[in-house]
Amino acid sequence: MHAINLHAKPLSLAERLADLAVDALIDEADLSPKPALVDRRGNGAHTDLHLGLMHASALALWPAFKEMAEAAQTTGEVGLPLREAIGRIGREGEQAMLTTTNGVNTHRGAIWALGLLVTAAALQPKSTVALCAARLALLDDRYAPKPLSHGAQVAQRYGARGAREEAQLGFPSVLQRGLPQLKRSRQNGHGEQNARLDALLAIMTELADTCVLYRAGEPGLHAMQSGAQAVLDAGGSASLSGRRRLHELDQQLIALNASPGGAADLLAATLLLDRIERDGIVQGAF
Ligand SMILES: CC(C)(COP(=O)(O)OP(=O)(O)OC[C@H]1O[C@@H](n2cnc3c(N)ncnc32)[C@H](O[C@H]2O[C@H](COP(=O)(O)OP(=O)(O)OP(=O)(O)O)[C@@H](O)[C@H]2O)[C@@H]1O)[C@@H](O)C(=O)NCCC(=O)NCCS
Ligand SMILES: Nc1ncnc2[nH]cnc12
Numbered sequence: 001m002h003a004i005n006l007h008a009k010p011l012s013l014a015e016r017l018a019d020l021a022v023d024a025l026i027d028e029a030d031l032s033p034k035p036a037l038v039d040r041r042g043n044g045a046h047t048d049l050h051l052g053l054m055h056a057s058a059l060a061l062w063p064a065f066k067e068m069a070e071a072a073q074t075t076g077e078v079g080l081p082l083r084e085a086i087g088r089i090g091r092e093g094e095q096a097m098l099t100t101t102n103g104v105n106t107h108r109g110a111i112w113a114l115g116l117l118v119t120a121a122a123l124q125p126k127s128t129v130a131l132c133a134a135r136l137a138l139l140d141d142r143y144a145p146k147p148l149s150h151g152a153q154v155a156q157r158y159g160a161r162g163a164r165e166e167a168q169l170g171f172p173s174v175l176q177r178g179l180p181q182l183k184r185s186r187q188n189g190h191g192e193q194n195a196r197l198d199a200l201l202a203i204m205t206e207l208a209d210t211c212v213l214y215r216a217g218e219p220g221l222h223a224m225q226s227g228a229q230a231v232l233d234a235g236g237s238a239s240l241s242g243r244r245r246l247h248e249l250d251q252q253l254i255a256l257n258a259s260p261g262g263a264a265d266l267l268a269a270t271l272l273l274d275r276i277e278r279d280g281i282v283q284g285a286f
Helices: 012-028 051-060 064-074 079-099 108-122 129-137 150-158 162-168 170-186 192-204 210-233 242-254 259-280
Strands: none
Touching: 012 051, 012 064, 051 079, 064 079, 064 108, 079 108, 079 129, 079 170, 108 129, 108 162, 108 259, 129 162, 129 170, 129 259, 150 162, 150 210, 162 259, 170 192, 170 259, 192 210, 192 259, 210 242, 210 259
16 A cells, blocks of 8 residues: 655746736736726626636636746746747737637736746846846747737827837836835735725726727726726725725726726736745845
8 A cells, every 4th residue: 555645746936936827817807896897796898708717717827827937947048039938838828718718818918917927037037027027028029920909909099009018118007006006005904905906096097008998098098097096096995985986987987898907917917926025936026
């Protein structure tokens, strides 16, 4: 008879990072009440998305995040070989997502943002993780197809460069808005869920979200940014008047069909960096 081995093999760095990325996506999806987004209450402004699909999509992305981190460990430095390796893995991840969701785009922006951050974290950079991710995002992947995506259409119409620019600038919405607000609201004793909602709102106050621009144009973007600011000014999601403003914002964005999917991805990026630092995976992560 064989003894049962109760000592599980320790997770590799790549596996731990993939776990954290998937956890961040699931935490983002579950967070409620998010304005016009899929959450525990319902589908927000979406007809083709629901919470189960968001969870399934997040889980389907685990192998892609792990492979990106492994590619970083193998190549060991920021450069075109690593950029093109994660581009290929990212496209395979998109296919896995589309297979899981029957063709619905749940996490395209998240594969991009969290993929870059996971890759950067696996390099254990001497600079910050976000800066290292930005250096990767600035490299041109020669094999990337150039589809007329919603983001590309919005760039033509409004000049907003969306997810690409956010990454190339080193994730300012995460570092200057999401993370500071998350910490402030925690310090003020607002509770974890309210702190995360406040972080999402802080991201929404300034983001040129191409998802909102595509669906609802500049009036939609203005409603998102000013409405999010109004919730924070009223005391944030932990206060009664903040909650009232949040409810109004939810109704207003749903009426405009304006879903802040880009802001949701950047909240997941915020939660990921927060966990990377708190778990001590990279010292001085940001
Ligand atoms: C470089 C890419 C990011 C491509 O970018 P591009 O702008 O050309 O393309 P899109 O695919 O349209 O947009 C990217 C998604 O990024 C999110 N996003 C939007 N604004 C921002 C922002 N300012 N900063 C950061 N992130 C942002 C957003 O994702 C969320 O929304 C998705 C739903 O959007 P959409 O498809 O428009 O869907 P709906 O309106 O709901 O559609 P209908 O129902 O109307 O049909 C959802 O997925 C959220 O994630 C944008 O959509 C990059 O994608 C790329 O090059 N990929 C190739 C492979 C690769 O290199 N991978 C990376 C390896 S690390
Ligand atoms: N919770 C969410 N609802 C709708 N679109 C999203 N894209 C990323 N997260 C989302």
